Amino acid sequence: DALRAAHRRGARTVSICTGAFVLARAGLLDGRRATTHWRRTGQLAAAFPEVSVAEDVLYVDHGDVATSAGSGAGIDLCLHLVRSDLGSSYAAQVARSMVLPPHRDGSQLQYAPPPTPAGPGTDASLAPVLEWALTRLAADLSVGRLAAYAGLSPRTFARRFVRQVGVSPGQWLLQQRIDAARSLLERTDLPVEAVAARVGLSSAVNLRRRFHSAVGTTPGAYRRLFGEAGTA
Known part of the structure; x- marks a missing residue:
């Protein structure tokens, strides 16, 4: 109820990793595209068929509601929100202070197997x-x-x-x-x-x-x- 009330008041609602299950249970993802940790995308889709689950992206931002994959992708989403609100220069400063790349697009694959030595x-x-x-x-x-x-x-x-x-x-x-x-x-x-x-x-x-x-x-x-x- 608190989440739905906050959303009605215009609050931006963001989930990281399996937090998407909480937003889905509150009905905030109904009819929307969303993501979660790649190990849980199937579970999210099965539990909430009204949600369009994106299995292989870092994050999905609808403006009022946003979801991310795992914890690392949650940082990417937060930097994306800083970038959207305050500009890319400020987001780059934040990323540098955290020793992180300044921008990874939400459509980038959230999981890749470990690299193997070239040969x-x-x-x-x-x-x-x-x-x-x-x-x-x-x-x-x-x-x-x-x-x-x-x-x-x-x-x-x-x-x-x-x-x-x-x-x-x-x-x-x-x-x-x-x-x-x-x-x-x-x-x-x-x-x-x-x-x-x-x-x-x-x-x-x-x-x-x-x-x-x-x-x-x-x-x-x-x-x-x-x-x-x-x-x-």
């Missing part, structure tokens, strides 16, 4: 390709070009990328470009056209469309809310 027949890490791409976001980074840098065919590269990173190369690259745009909007007074060019989104129109789809607001509105350049 004959095993996949080499794509980390060097990711680092190379992050320094060249303004460039035309097609799957073919990324694959060529990795020394792989585009098809093999795309398959290996999903296996290691959890999303497609295009999805990963778009997220990095949106993150870079957020940072520039917060820290600089560059025109939106210049921000778009620097992060490889080609035009202000494309940036606005992609940004709104990912963040839920326009670049201009985001800058007014989180920008530092105008208040320094």
